[in-house]
Amino acid sequence: MRFIDASCRLGMPAAPGEGMPWKTEEILELMDRCHIEQAFAYHIVARDGEVEDGNGLLMEEIKKDSRLQPQWCAMPATFREFLHADALGDAMKKNGVKTLRIAPKGFAHSAMPYAMKELMDFAAQSRVPVFFDYGEAVGDALYDLCSAYPDVKFVVTNTAYALNRFLGPVLDACPNLYVGTGNYVPHQGLETFCRYYSADRLIFNTNLPFGSATAAVSLVCLANISKEEKEKIACGNMERLLSEVRL
Amino acid sequence: MDLKEYVFLGKELKDTYVVDVHIHVGGSTRYQKPGNDADSVVYTMDRVGVDVVCASCSPGAYCDWKWGNEMCADAHEKYPDRIKAYAVVNPHYTFDLDAYFANSDRFLGLKVIPFVQGTLPIDCPGLQPYYEYADKYGLPVLFHAWMASEVKDATAVAKRYPNARFIFGHSGFTAFEESVAACKQCDNVLLDTTISDTYDGALERLVNAVGVDRVAFGTDLTAFECSHILGRILLSRLSDTDKEKILGLNAKQFLKL
Ligand SMILES: [Zn+2]
Numbered sequence: 001m002r003f004i005d006a007s008c009r010l011g012m013p014a015a016p017g018e019g020m021p022w023k024t025e026e027i028l029e030l031m032d033r034c035h036i037e038q039a040f041a042y043h044i045v046a047r048d049g050e051v052e053d054g055n056g057l058l059m060e061e062i063k064k065d066s067r068l069q070p071q072w073c074a075m076p077a078t079f080r081e082f083l084h085a086d087a088l089g090d091a092m093k094k095n096g097v098k099t100l101r102i103a104p105k106g107f108a109h110s111a112m113p114y115a116m117k118e119l120m121d122f123a124a125q126s127r128v129p130v131f132f133d134y135g136e137a138v139g140d141a142l143y144d145l146c147s148a149y150p151d152v153k154f155v156v157t158n159t160a161y162a163l164n165r166f167l168g169p170v171l172d173a174c175p176n177l178y179v180g181t182g183n184y185v186p187h188q189g190l191e192t193f194c195r196y197y198s199a200d201r202l203i204f205n206t207n208l209p210f211g212s213a214t215a216a217v218s219l220v221c222l223a224n225i226s227k228e229e230k231e232k233i234a235c236g237n238m239e240r241l242l243s244e245v246r247l
Numbered sequence: 248m249d250l251k252e253y254v255f256l257g258k259e260l261k262d263t264y265v266v267d268v269h270i271h272v273g274g275s276t277r278y279q280k281p282g283n284d285a286d287s288v289v290y291t292m293d294r295v296g297v298d299v300v301c302a303s304c305s306p307g308a309y310c311d312w313k314w315g316n317e318m319c320a321d322a323h324e325k326y327p328d329r330i331k332a333y334a335v336v337n338p339h340y341t342f343d344l345d346a347y348f349a350n351s352d353r354f355l356g357l358k359v360i361p362f363v364q365g366t367l368p369i370d371c372p373g374l375q376p377y378y379e380y381a382d383k384y385g386l387p388v389l390f391h392a393w394m395a396s397e398v399k400d401a402t403a404v405a406k407r408y409p410n411a412r413f414i415f416g417h418s419g420f421t422a423f424e425e426s427v428a429a430c431k432q433c434d435n436v437l438l439d440t441t442i443s444d445t446y447d448g449a450l451e452r453l454v455n456a457v458g459v460d461r462v463a464f465g466t467d468l469t470a471f472e473c474s475h476i477l478g479r480i481l482l483s484r485l486s487d488t489d490k491e492k493i494l495g496l497n498a499k500q501f502l503k504l
Contacts, residue, residue: 001255017445017446017448017449017452018423018452019446019448019449019451019452020446020447020448020449021446021447021448030447033482034482035255160443160444161278161443161470161471161472162277162278162279163278164278164279164281165278165279183443183444185443185444185471185472185475186279186280186281186471186472187280187281187282187283187287187291187468187469187470187471187472187473188281188282188287188291188472189281189471189472192281208447209446209447210446211444211446212444212445212446212447212475212479213447214447214478214479214481214482214483215444215447215475215476215478215479216475217254217478217482218254218474218475218477218478218479218481218482219472219474219475219478221254221255221256221257221474221478222254222257222294222295222474222477222478223257223474224294227257230257
């Protein structure tokens with residue numbers, strides 16, 4: 001089975017665990033070991049340092065291997081701190097960037113339309129999938145975000161195991177929400193998800209290097225779901241989302 | 248066939264003896280736990296190729312431990328060869344463990360998690376009679392050992408009761424230094440692999456530090472899935488011989504299965 005990692009991270013963490021494979025070469029080795037053909041990565045500097053500098057560092061880093069694809073971090077253009085939507089679109093087109101990652105909590109801005117409308121209108125029109133960690137929109141905030149921008153395709157990552165009672169009603173109410181499988185680990189989680197919401201809304205990702213590629217791949221491979229469902233999750237759904245991008 | 252190939256083929260492990268030393272039965276008010284009954288546990292075991300699991304009742308630990316222990320013993324009685332039961336004990340109550348262990352194989356050992364019973368420490372006075380009983384009969388004891396302070400306390404207990412056998416749940420990934428120290432100081436300690444999420448390489452680091460004989464497969468099933476933890480072992484850089492020890496051979500010896 002082919003895997004496309006829809007979201008992982010490159011760059012130097014402040015506090016890596018001993019033996020954590022954070023160097024790009026180590027991530028590539030894990031991709032080989034786990035049959036991951038391609039990985040969409042954002043840069044830790046873009047997440048935890050400075051957004052535009054980090055996106056620039058990412059473009060340099062992914063030159064090391066064509067299997068690495070860019071995922072840019074983005075924030076509202078308040079006081080021109082970040083690119084306005086038009087300029088962002090041009091820059092993404094020029095750099096071949098087809099996915100974005102937001103972090104309203106981490107970047108300390110509102111996720112509501114009065115603050116993010118311009119950025120989210122751009123994502124809706126260009127059909128660029130927008131990724132965020134569950135920690136950025138916990139509980140009711142997950143519903144608020146997905147329902148505020150119904151035309152944006154959101155992929156929530158880093159979900160863990162204890163969120164189903166929140167997640168289910170949001171999946172019911174917001175067909176624009178997809179779930180990254182990296183660390184989505186309720187017991188029989190993928191099987192149950194496929195039964196209630198179909199495999200079409202699950203997107204394989206690893207959360208490397210803090211998350212585990214070996215775990216993420218095994219979760220899909222060893223789930224009691226059909227081969228077709230596994231293939232959709234492993235790569236098909238992400239390829240479909242990417243094919244819809246219009247930049 | 249290399250063990251890692253079972254993952255890519257999506258097949259249950261065959262010809263490898265697999266014991267999960269740390270699982271739970273029973274639901275939870277705190278979050279949704281699909282498939283937490285005995286039938287679902289065995290269904291999952293068959294799906295990935297686990298031979299034996301050792302279970303405690305997690306909701307029971309949080310409230311009525313006797314109710315929970317009966318639920319767990321029932322799971323064992325329904326699948327005696329597949330599900331073994333730990334009896335949860337509670338330091339706020341005195342209880343004659345003969346009711347569980349004398350002339351009966353309903354329970355395999357004890358589960359100790361005083362953190363959720365009034366945040367008492369593992370080495371608190373109320374637990375000593377239970378440790379004495381485990382020591383007298385050579386019973387296994389599974390600790391919830393997440394924080395460094397819990398691991399230090401658990402190590403003191405393991406030293407004091409050398410005839411009992413202690414499994415430190417989680418700690419190899421959450422309190423690494425203290426877990427390594429525990430293994431160096433106590434022959435009667437085994438670490439399990441239970442953690443919902445950790446980085447690739449963390450298992451190899453642990454095995455390098457304590458030796459492959461001191462690590463056993465544990466997952467927290469049904470609190471969450473087990474396949475990703477199984478896969479983290481199967482797709483690790485360890486040899487198949489080492490993987491087999493972790494997956495079942497170490498537990499078989501330690502738990503006298
Ligand atoms: Zn547990």
